[in-house]
Amino acid sequence: MPLVSMRQLLDEAAKGGYGVGAFNVNDMEQIQAIMGAAKETNSPVIIQASRGARSFAQDRYLFHLILAAAELNPEIPIAMHQDHGNSFETCKSAIELGYTSVMMDGSLKEDGKTPASFEENVAVTKKVVDFAHARGVTVEGEIGVLGGVEDGHGAGGTGLEHVTDPDQAVEFAELTGVDALAIAIGTSHGAYKFSKKPDGSVLKMDVLIAIHKRLPKTHLVMHGSSSVPKDLQDVINQYGGKLKETWGVPVEEIQLGIRNGVRKVNVDTDNRLAMTGAIRKVLWTQPEKFDPRDYLKPAREAMQKVVAQRMTQFGQAGHAGDYQAVSIAEIAKGYKDGSLSTKPLVAR
Numbered sequence: 465m466p467l468v469s470m471r472q473l474l475d476e477a478a479k480g481g482y483g484v485g486a487f488n489v490n491d492m493e494q495i496q497a498i499m500g501a502a503k504e505t506n507s508p509v510i511i512q513a514s515r516g517a518r519s520f521a522q523d524r525y526l527f528h529l530i531l532a533a534a535e536l537n538p539e540i541p542i543a544m545h546q547d548h549g550n551s552f553e554t555c556k557s558a559i560e561l562g563y564t565s566v567m568m569d570g571s572l573k574e575d576g577k578t579p580a581s582f583e584e585n586v587a588v589t590k591k592v593v594d595f596a597h598a599r600g601v602t603v604e605g606e607i608g609v610l611g612g613v614e615d616g617h618g619a620g621g622t623g624l625e626h627v628t629d630p631d632q633a634v635e636f637a638e639l640t641g642v643d644a645l646a647i648a649i650g651t652s653h654g655a656y657k658f659s660k661k662p663d664g665s666v667l668k669m670d671v672l673i674a675i676h677k678r679l680p681k682t683h684l685v686m687h688g689s690s691s692v693p694k695d696l697q698d699v700i701n702q703y704g705g706k707l708k709e710t711w712g713v714p715v716e717e718i719q720l721g722i723r724n725g726v727r728k729v730n731v732d733t734d735n736r737l738a739m740t741g742a743i744r745k746v747l748w749t750q751p752e753k754f755d756p757r758d759y760l761k762p763a764r765e766a767m768q769k770v771v772a773q774r775m776t777q778f779g780q781a782g783h784a785g786d787y788q789a790v791s792i793a794e795i796a797k798g799y800k801d802g803s804l805s806t807k808p809l810v811a812r
């Protein structure tokens with residue numbers, strides 16, 4: 465299957481009542497781990513690259529690896545997404561490269577650190593929407609500010625400092641026409657999300673539910689949604705690592721989100737932990753090894769296992785064959801004639 469529009473993938477997820485994991489990639493092994501899991505569980509999938517990933521791997525390498533994934537797995541719908549675009553130019557370059565979806569994170573200024581005003585956010589996001597939709601490309605926006613920092617991007621602090629205001633979310637969606645909306649409900653980027661075991665009230669689920677009721681056609685996105693399981697932390701620390709004790713977002717909370725309009729769930733940290741643990745184990749227990757394949761193969765397998773588990777938990781497993789890809793040109797027509805509009809929004 466050619467790369468598909470993320471909008472199509474999320475519309476299908478909404479129809480089926482499931483969520484889709486969006487997994488970050490930087491290299492071939494991570495892409496292979498995700499595709500292995502997608503094949504194993506028969507799942508549609510979102511592969512995403514941050515600005516850091518694009519510069520680490522170089523655009524052409526990364527993009528051609530994704531094309532190879534699509535070529536080798538024609539039965540799997542794959543959307544290629546720019547994670548946390550910091551400017552119109554970043555999003556434009558991703559679109560020109562062939563990404564089928566971009567996130568314009570206008571919640572922060574271009575430095576990726578300083579919270580932006582509502583007006584600044586609307587202006588830059590609307591500009592990206594106009595450019596992207598004319599080319600059939602999906603846009604995710606963000607309103608409210610997430611906690612933590614990852615890949616040098618983020619305002620820092622806890623996830624509860626700038627929780628999304630539902631009225632603002634509605635206004636933002638109305639003014640920009642984004643397809644998907646990342647909201648801040650208490651999650652943070654990175655491994656250190658919560659310093660104590662989170663209970664059922666750790667996330668502002670009431671905010672999420674209120675937003676979904678008023679924006680039923682806008683797909684909600686949960687960022688910073690790794691679960692940071694203890695067993696993955698333990699492997700790292702057992703073989704010489706030094707992770708401080710930390711807690712992520714419980715899978716049940718994500719599933720509650722999925723029942724209330726969350727269609728895209730971003731996961732990165734869990735995969736990083738799985739790979740690093742597997743590599744540490746080999747290097748620690750078999751110090752005579754020096755062929756990179758001796759540790760990259762177990763690392764790839766460990767990541768595949770986590771991704772497959774998330775695909776099952778988010779409900780996307782089994783849905784790869786539900787639909788055929790709509791061409792990006794057709795999607796562009798849908799934006800133009802209004803059939804893909806997320807409006808009308810529910811009255812306030």
Ligand SMILES: [Zn+2]
Nearest residue numbers: 653687688730
């Ligand atoms: Zn994020």
